[in-house]
Amino acid sequence: MTETTGLHVDGAGSWLVRARKEVSYEVRVRDNLFRPDRSDLVEIGSDSPGGRRRVVVIDGNVDLLHGERIRAYFDHHAVDCAMVVVKADETVKDLATAARVAEELDRFGIARRREPVIVIGGGVLMDVVGLIASLYRRGTPFVRVPTTLIGLVDAGLGAKTGVNFNGHKNRLGSYAPAELTLLDRSFLSTVDRRHISNGLAEILKLALIKDRALFELLAEHGQVLLREKFQGRTPIGDTAAVAVLHAATQGMLEELQPNLWESELERCLDYGHTFSPTIEMRALPALLHGEAVCVDMALTTVLAYRRGLLSEDERDRVLTVMAALELPTWHPLVAPDVLLQALADTVRHRDGQQRLPLPVGIGDVTFVNDVSAQELEAAAVLQRELSETRFRRIAAGKCV
Numbered sequence: 001m002t003e004t005t006g007l008h009v010d011g012a013g014s015w016l017v018r019a020r021k022e023v024s025y026e027v028r029v030r031d032n033l034f035r036p037d038r039s040d041l042v043e044i045g046s047d048s049p050g051g052r053r054r055v056v057v058i059d060g061n062v063d064l065l066h067g068e069r070i071r072a073y074f075d076h077h078a079v080d081c082a083m084v085v086v087k088a089d090e091t092v093k094d095l096a097t098a099a100r101v102a103e104e105l106d107r108f109g110i111a112r113r114r115e116p117v118i119v120i121g122g123g124v125l126m127d128v129v130g131l132i133a134s135l136y137r138r139g140t141p142f143v144r145v146p147t148t149l150i151g152l153v154d155a156g157l158g159a160k161t162g163v164n165f166n167g168h169k170n171r172l173g174s175y176a177p178a179e180l181t182l183l184d185r186s187f188l189s190t191v192d193r194r195h196i197s198n199g200l201a202e203i204l205k206l207a208l209i210k211d212r213a214l215f216e217l218l219a220e221h222g223q224v225l226l227r228e229k230f231q232g233r234t235p236i237g238d239t240a241a242v243a244v245l246h247a248a249t250q251g252m253l254e255e256l257q258p259n260l261w262e263s264e265l266e267r268c269l270d271y272g273h274t275f276s277p278t279i280e281m282r283a284l285p286a287l288l289h290g291e292a293v294c295v296d297m298a299l300t301t302v303l304a305y306r307r308g309l310l311s312e313d314e315r316d317r318v319l320t321v322m323a324a325l326e327l328p329t330w331h332p333l334v335a336p337d338v339l340l341q342a343l344a345d346t347v348r349h350r351d352g353q354q355r356l357p358l359p360v361g362i363g364d365v366t367f368v369n370d371v372s373a374q375e376l377e378a379a380a381v382l383q384r385e386l387s388e389t390r391f392r393r394i395a396a397g398k399c400v
């Protein structure tokens, strides 16, 4: 078979169509994105005959907190804007919310290619709008402005879109990166402390399987990052915030770029996402995404320790940092039947194998395919004991 693109005809009733689509997208740090002199959001896309028109889909809470200055920004730049305000959290990450966004695109009469949809919100809204953008006329460009920590360091960086369906996390989705993602950490000033912790869980994920130096930054500066919400209110807090955001963005993109379409199903970024999709959906709305990921990481840290992949000291350091980041290290849904169902669903998702990422020490990863029910149960028992006796989540200064 030839490797070149084109139409290949074998002359016996079979045609082979080979084509390539190159994808490129930009992730740009831009503090104070909505200051009137900033033009990033005005320059992307192009004018229609009547002038510049945009649909801006904005998270309801972000609209309450930042909507006035965002509207003023678009007014200042004479952009004819439809502001679509959407309530967005995990409980409404579904097809109904997605359909509502599509109806608004129809109502506005959005042009096919030159009027990118702008989404301003957290991971939920970006995933929903990304999905609709990929479906609307089979692909309409969009631009992301993440407003949560998970949005900035994870959901805003890759190509995955999606909604929950039939009780399953992200069961319907597509691969469709935004043309441009603009990272403005000032949005984090209004995010509550629990959602900062939630985002720190995804940063910790990356640290544990890829970047020991990032882990040390979290161990040393976790509390100041939580307190200052990455706003750099002190010099030490600013240095830590910039270093952590940069390392997280760089590390995530290094992992995403070579495997954007996930043809390789052994993904180290899946760490913490083997059992958590089921736990998160069953606990909804009690556990946030990053919290469920952390419960999974605590379980698999203990499992890796039992296999001799990391030492007792390393295990305890990891659990200590989780608790210090105010994340849970156990949950009642870490029960044998739930874990086995979760694993079975993930095995289907990973096309028939566990492909379970496990930490090796702190900062490295391996993949295994032979985790048994007995091993899971034993790890869960030890996880619960450690969590209840030594590593209880500390929330706002007190154990819970």
Ligand SMILES: NC(=O)c1ccc[n+]([C@@H]2O[C@H](COP(=O)([O-])OP(=O)(O)OC[C@H]3O[C@@H](n4cnc5c(N)ncnc54)[C@H](O)[C@@H]3O)[C@@H](O)[C@H]2O)c1
Pocket (backbone or CB within 6 Å): 059, 060, 061, 062, 065, 088, 089, 090, 093, 121, 122, 123, 124, 125, 127, 147, 148, 149, 150, 151, 154, 155, 156, 158, 159, 160, 161, 170, 187, 188, 190, 191, 192, 195, 198, 289
């Ligand atoms: N596509 C991906 O690659 C990817 C990666 C990681 C996570 N995700 C998804 O992201 C979702 C979690 O994202 P999230 O944690 O951002 O949740 P979210 O979008 O639900 O936002 C959390 C809460 O914060 C509010 N909020 C948003 N910005 C705010 C601000 N600046 N100030 C005050 N409140 C604000 C929202 O209204 C919401 O109530 C999950 O559904 C997860 O599956 C996707």
Ligand SMILES: O=C(CO)[C@@H](O)[C@H](O)[C@H](O)[C@H](O)COP(=O)(O)O
Pocket (backbone or CB within 6 Å): 154, 160, 170, 202, 269, 270, 271, 273, 277, 349
């Ligand atoms: O949560 C997400 C994406 O929703 C990311 O943090 C993470 O890196 C991975 O994409 C997860 O492993 C989830 O992948 P998938 O189950 O949605 O295929």
Ligand SMILES: [Co+2]
Pocket (backbone or CB within 6 Å): 154, 202, 273, 289, 293
């Ligand atoms: Co995740």
